[in-house]
Amino acid sequence: MHIMKKFNLITLALASLASTSFTSQAVELHSQIGIEARYFTQDPAQSEQTDTQGAIRGEFEFYWDLGGNGNNFIFKPYFRADSEDSERHLIDIREAMYLHVGDDWEVRAGVGKVFWGVTETLHLVDIINQTDQLAAFDGEEKLGQPMVQLSLIRDWGVLEAFVLPYFREADFAGAEGRLRAPLPILDEAKYEDDDEENHIDFALRWSHTLGDWDVGLSLFDGTSRQAEFLPTVTKDGLALQAFYPQIQQAGLDAQMVSGDWLWKLEAINRTGDLITDYTAAIGGFEYTLVGLFDSDMDLGLVAEYSYDDRDDAGVTANQNDLILGTRWVLNDAESTEVLMGFSQDLDYSDTQSLFIEGSTRVGESTVISLDAWFFTSDDPEEISYNVRKDDFIQLDVAFYF
Amino acid sequence: MPLFKFKTKRISTYLTAGLLTAALAPFAQAQTPEEKGLEIAKTRKATDRGWNNSEQDMKMILRNAQGNESVREMRSRALEITNDGDKGLTIFDKPRDVKGTAFLSFSHTLEPDDQWLYLPALKRVKRISSRNKSGPFMGSEFAYEDMSSFEVEKYDYKFLRDEACPVQPELTCYVVESNPKDKFSGYSKTIVWIDHKEYRMFKAEYYDKKKDLLKTLESSEYKLYLDKYWRAHKLSMVNHQTGKSTVLLTDNIRFNTGLTDKDFDKNTLKRIR
Numbered sequence: 129m130h131i132m133k134k135f136n137l138i139t140l141a142l143a144s145l146a147s148t149s150f151t152s153q154a155v156e157l158h159s160q161i162g163i164e165a166r167y168f169t170q171d172p173a174q175s176e177q178t179d180t181q182g183a184i185r186g187e188f189e190f191y192w193d194l195g196g197n198g199n200n201f202i203f204k205p206y207f208r209a210d211s212e213d214s215e216r217h218l219i220d221i222r223e224a225m226y227l228h229v230g231d232d233w234e235v236r237a238g239v240g241k242v243f244w245g246v247t248e249t250l251h252l253v254d255i256i257n258q259t260d261q262l263a264a265f266d267g268e269e270k271l272g273q274p275m276v277q278l279s280l281i282r283d284w285g286v287l288e289a290f291v292l293p294y295f296r297e298a299d300f301a302g303a304e305g306r307l308r309a310p311l312p313i314l315d316e317a318k319y320e321d322d323d324e325e326n327h328i329d330f331a332l333r334w335s336h337t338l339g340d341w342d343v344g345l346s347l348f349d350g351t352s353r354q355a356e357f358l359p360t361v362t363k364d365g366l367a368l369q370a371f372y373p374q375i376q377q378a379g380l381d382a383q384m385v386s387g388d389w390l391w392k393l394e395a396i397n398r399t400g401d402l403i404t405d406y407t408a409a410i411g412g413f414e415y416t417l418v419g420l421f422d423s424d425m426d427l428g429l430v431a432e433y434s435y436d437d438r439d440d441a442g443v444t445a446n447q448n449d450l451i452l453g454t455r456w457v458l459n460d461a462e463s464t465e466v467l468m469g470f471s472q473d474l475d476y477s478d479t480q481s482l483f484i485e486g487s488t489r490v491g492e493s494t495v496i497s498l499d500a501w502f503f504t505s506d507d508p509e510e511i512s513y514n515v516r517k518d519d520f521i522q523l524d525v526a527f528y529f
Numbered sequence: 530m531p532l533f534k535f536k537t538k539r540i541s542t543y544l545t546a547g548l549l550t551a552a553l554a555p556f557a558q559a560q561t562p563e564e565k566g567l568e569i570a571k572t573r574k575a576t577d578r579g580w581n582n583s584e585q586d587m588k589m590i591l592r593n594a595q596g597n598e599s600v601r602e603m604r605s606r607a608l609e610i611t612n613d614g615d616k617g618l619t620i621f622d623k624p625r626d627v628k629g630t631a632f633l634s635f636s637h638t639l640e641p642d643d644q645w646l647y648l649p650a651l652k653r654v655k656r657i658s659s660r661n662k663s664g665p666f667m668g669s670e671f672a673y674e675d676m677s678s679f680e681v682e683k684y685d686y687k688f689l690r691d692e693a694c695p696v697q698p699e700l701t702c703y704v705v706e707s708n709p710k711d712k713f714s715g716y717s718k719t720i721v722w723i724d725h726k727e728y729r730m731f732k733a734e735y736y737d738k739k740k741d742l743l744k745t746l747e748s749s750e751y752k753l754y755l756d757k758y759w760r761a762h763k764l765s766m767v768n769h770q771t772g773k774s775t776v777l778l779t780d781n782i783r784f785n786t787g788l789t790d791k792d793f794d795k796n797t798l799k800r801i802r
Contacts, residue, residue: 158625158628158629160626191802193802198800198802200800200802227800229800232791234800241652242652243651243652243653246656268651279796281791281794281796286796337795342656342795383656385643385656385658387641387658388658389658390656390658414658415658416658418663418664418713419663419664419715424664424665426664459664459665459668460668461591461593461599461668461669462599462668463624463627463668489624489626492599492600492623492624492625493623493624493625493626494626495626526626528624528625528626528628529625
């Protein structure tokens with residue numbers, strides 16, 4: 129918890145700086161409050177785990193325009209509280225970012241979020257932010273990352289350089305929580321580097337659009353966002369300790385648009401003194417059928433194949449997997465959408481997962497979502513075995529104002 | 530040089546009506562309805578050249594067959610591109626759940642358009658398959674292709690007749706049939722009403738692929754900007770097949786606000802407000 133304290137100090141300092149110097153500027157506020165309820169349909173694998181879980185979250189974006197030219201400051205705090213699992217409580221600064229826009233360059237300084245990549249079902253290249261895996265099971269939510277970012281926008285593409293002075297540890301479900309490893313994970317993490325979370329990471333990315341192609345090349349040097357787990361004996365018995373090694377990662381992402389087709393590829397090579405070096409890739413397509421059956425409905429089809437040369441299903445769930453998805457967009461006034469996905473492990477025929485996510489707007493600005501996830505895994509060697517009993521249905525109501 | 534633009538000038542001060550008829554008669558006879566339709570389209574485009582860039586606020590009121598309303602608010606920016614389609618950027622303000630979402634498009638006269646969508650919650654710029662032009666824009670009765678800039682090369686034309694303009698019957702309109710060249714258009718044909726004097730579009734009828742009447746658009750509340758450019762402040766689209774309708778209100782139109790190519794860049798999308 130002392131790590132959060134330090135992080136909060138930095139961001140609070142930034143925030144107070146912002147609020148004192150920009151008081152004359154009008155502030156824009158855009159907020160979201162969400163309530164979610166989860167119901168797990170099976171008996172848990174561990175007796176202390178819950179069957180139902182409720183949570184409330186809030187996200188408040190304050191925006192100050194600093195005299196036009198695109199210069200601005202954004203401050204976006206976030207909170208979450210869970211009815212069962214105290215590890216899921218969180219106060220975070222999603223963003224506290226100052227942006228200065230030059231003629232063909234931009235500087236960002238503070239806390240923020242950066243997305244890299246093109247694929248839909250797995251984000252290999254994306255590495256700047258830690259995933260807030262307790263916020264959303266699909267991995268799309270991120271913790272705020274302290275950074276200084278310089279971007280050069282030139283004819284030959286966009287070059288972005290990042291200095292990342294502070295590392296955010298991953299969050300893991302507590303004993304009462306579902307969707308977790310069978311052993312408890314210790315609060316205290318271990319690091320390869322003596323500077324621990326204060327190790328300064330660097331990243332570089334070049335991206336460019338050439339006609340129908342969007343391409344990106346990226347490099348990262350620093351603390352791995354993905355923890356490895358060390359079995360540890362504690363006074364309460366066996367536990368796992370998160371270990372964050374130093375890594376170097378080179379990434380490639382490419383996308384080509386051709387009529388109704390979008391072709392996508394992401395590949396990474398990751399090396400480090402204390403990790404098994406590996407190469408992983410994901411590729412596939414997205415195809416959209418517009419105006420299905422003479423209606424306003426669009427049907428998007430996604431197929432992606434993921435590969436990881438560690439070839440060890442114990443460390444990655446995506447070593448040889450095929451994922452098929454459909455996205456039904458009704459194009460109605462309520463913006464109703466239904467996403468369905470099916471994932472099949474090609475090495476372990478019994479390992480599958482299925483998800484359905486539906487959402488629609490009610491009234492002016494309330495969005496109701498119903499998500500369901502189903503997992504099958506028979507093989508204890510496969511990482512998905514951990515969640516084999518964690519099928520769940522989740523209802524989420526989000527108010528925007 | 531556009532014959533019809535010429536015709537709208539005060540030729541009558543130099544020529545008697547009889548002389549004019551005699552002078553134009555050979556051209557009128559030599560011109561097929563297709564040629565005349567193309568000429569009208571070219572003049573319509575020519576009268577709207579040179580505005581460089583503009584910004585405007587927009588409000589869409591969506592009504593379903595039961596009369597329930599839903600409102601969208603957005604701001605749009607446009608950059609004129611000579612010899613190709615224009616560049617456009619739309620930023621959504623309402624509904625609040627899509628606030629900050631931005632849509633960038635480079636329309637092209639003959640090739641498919643380039644389109645990107647910025648999703649602020651994910652900080653992700655997503656490329657969109659550009660054939661998606663017949664789909665509804667934000668759940669409204671306007672399709673993406675209805676919102677894109679008018680380009681002469683996108684259609685084949687046929688002049689049908691002259692008649693009193695809809696909305697403003699004191700004016701005379703050319704009634705022209707346009708057939709989209711793009712097979713991914715949602716329409717088999719469009720019939721447009723364009724006034725003789727200022728080449729403003731007052732009405733359009735959209736026919737679906739089965740050649741049935743699908744939608745009718747009426748443009749009204751035209752205002753003149755920079756002494757040259759007419760802009761409609763109200764567009765009403767009615768879908769005859771579903772009973773749904775959308776009114777698009779435009780306000781706060783500004784020209785030459787200093788926008789450049791850099792404001793219509795995929796990278797700029799990430800910091801757009």
